[in-house]
Amino acid sequence: MTIGEVAKRSGTATSALRFYEEQGLIHSERNDAGHRRYSRAVLRRVAFIVFAQRIGLSLDEIRAELAQLPRNRAPDRADWGKLTARWRERIAERIAELERLQATLTECIGCGCLSLDRCQLANPGDRAGRRGPGPRYWIRDRR
Ligand code: FES
Numbered sequence: 199m200t201i202g203e204v205a206k207r208s209g210t211a212t213s214a215l216r217f218y219e220e221q222g223l224i225h226s227e228r229n230d231a232g233h234r235r236y237s238r239a240v241l242r243r244v245a246f247i248v249f250a251q252r253i254g255l256s257l258d259e260i261r262a263e264l265a266q267l268p269r270n271r272a273p274d275r276a277d278w279g280k281l282t283a284r285w286r287e288r289i290a291e292r293i294a295e296l297e298r299l300q301a302t303l304t305e306c307i308g309c310g311c312l313s314l315d316r317c318q319l320a321n322p323g324d325r326a327g328r329r330g331p332g333p334r335y336w337i338r339d340r341r
Pocket of ligand 1: 305308309312313314317
């Protein structure tokens with residue numbers, strides 16, 4: 199596939215595909231004219247990269263995950279299954295984070311803003327800030 203075909207099918211900009219390739223996340227062959235050519239299997243890799251970024255993995259983490267896949271053939275179901283097993287915990291953590299965010303959208307999250315009327319009771323004088331940076335109640339500290 200050409201880079202344009204991969205971009206169109208994956209919904210990913212050609213600039214992003216070039217970046218992924220520079221980062222060693224995807225690979226192409228060059229044809230006689232020097233143009234990139236990708237196997238169809240790259241589409242699944244790109245989908246994986248985009249999803250991994252959405253759940254907060256860094257490029258280094260994504261690279262480490264993709265390095266587990268065979269390079270000399272298209273990964274099969276078993277190959278992807280090994281990655282998926284390692285991801286379950288990460289995905290569950292992300293789901294729990296999003297559920298906490300959803301549940302606390304209108305509550306005091308202990309971020310130090312003291313901008314809601316509820317902050318007066320839940321986080322008087324930014325007491326939560328003594329426990330460290332960030333939205334303390336959202337990142338699992340109890341009130
Ligand atoms: S919401 Fe920020 S301290 Fe309460």
